[in-house]
Amino acid sequence: MRRLIEFPCAGVRLLGTLDEAAGDTGLLIVSGGNEIRVGAHRGMALLAQRLAAAGVPVFRFDRRGVGDSEGPNGGFLSSAPDIAAAAATFTAETGVKHLAAFGNCDAATALALFGHVAGIDRLILANPWTIEDTDDLPPSAAIRARYKEKLRDPAEWLRAARGGVNFNKIIGGLRKVSQKPSQETHMLATRLMEALATWEDRLTILLAEGDATAIAFRDAIKGLPAETLDTASHSFARTGDADWLFERVLAALRQ
Structure with missing residues (x-):
C-alpha cells in the first residue's frame, strides 16, 4: 500500500x-x-x-x-x-x-x-x-575524460578536419582544466x-x-x-x- x-x-x-x-x-x-x-x-x-x-x-x-x-x-x-x-x-x-x-x-x-x-x-x-563550480561547463575531471576519449577516436579527427568541431568550446574546456580547483x-x-x-x-x-x-x-x-x-x-x-x-x-x- x-x-x-x-x-x-x-x-x-x-x-x-x-x-x-x-x-x-x-x-x-x-x-x-x-x-x-x-x-x-x-x-x-x-x-x-x-x-x-x-x-x-x-x-x-x-x-x-x-x-x-x-x-x-x-x-x-x-x-x-x-x-x-x-x-x-x-x-x-x-x-x-x-x-x-x-x-x-x-x-x-x-x-x-x-x-x-x-x-x-x-x-x-x-x-x-x-x-x-559556478559556470555551465562540466567538471574538469569529466572534461579531461571526454577529451581523452575523443583523441582516441579516429572519427573525431576526421570531424575536426572537416570543420565539425566547436573550437571555442574546446578552448573554454581547456581553460577550465588548466585552472586550479576552487577553495570551495x-x-x-x-x-x-x-x-x-x-x-x-x-x-x-x-x-x-x-x-x-x-x-x-x-x-x-x-x-x-x-x-x-x-x-x-x-x-x-x-x-x-x-x-x-x-x-x-x-x-x-x-x-
Missing part, C-alpha cells in the same frame, strides 16, 4: 510518500537537487514500488521548498533537519528496526554529512556531488571524504561510469570502493539501468 504522510520540520509542513511492507529494515530515499520525490522519469517511485514488493518499506519526501513541501529552499547543505524529520517520521509510522538511506547526487553528499544525526544505520550513495570545491570534497570515512563498512557507493558527477567524485575522492555501471545516465534512466540499481540497492539492504 502507498500512502501520503504530512510531517513537521522547522515549523513548516513537509510531505512524504510511504510504500508499506512487512520488513524490519526500511529505506529512506532522499531526492537530489530540486528534484521532487517521484524522481527523474519516475525512477524513485518505481524503485520504491519494487523494493516494497520485495518486503522493504520505503519512504520518500520533498524537502523544504521543493515539490509539495512548504518553507524556503536552502539547498542540500541545509537539509539536515529535513532528513532527520523524515527519518523520525518513517520510523514512527512503520516501527522499522534498521534504517538505511539512498540518495543520488547532492542527496548522497547530504546523507554522508548528516545521516548519523538522523539515526540512519547504512548508506547507499549514487554519484555523490563534490562540485561547487576542495572544502566540499574534504568534508565529504571525512564524512564517508565515518561510515566504514556501512556504506555502498554506486557510480554511473560516464556521468560527469561520478567522474568528478572519482577524481576528488580516490581509492574508495564503488560498484559501477556502464552508463552515462546520472539518474540511471537508460534501458537496463533501473534493474541494476534495484538489484544493487536490494543487495546492500540485505547485507
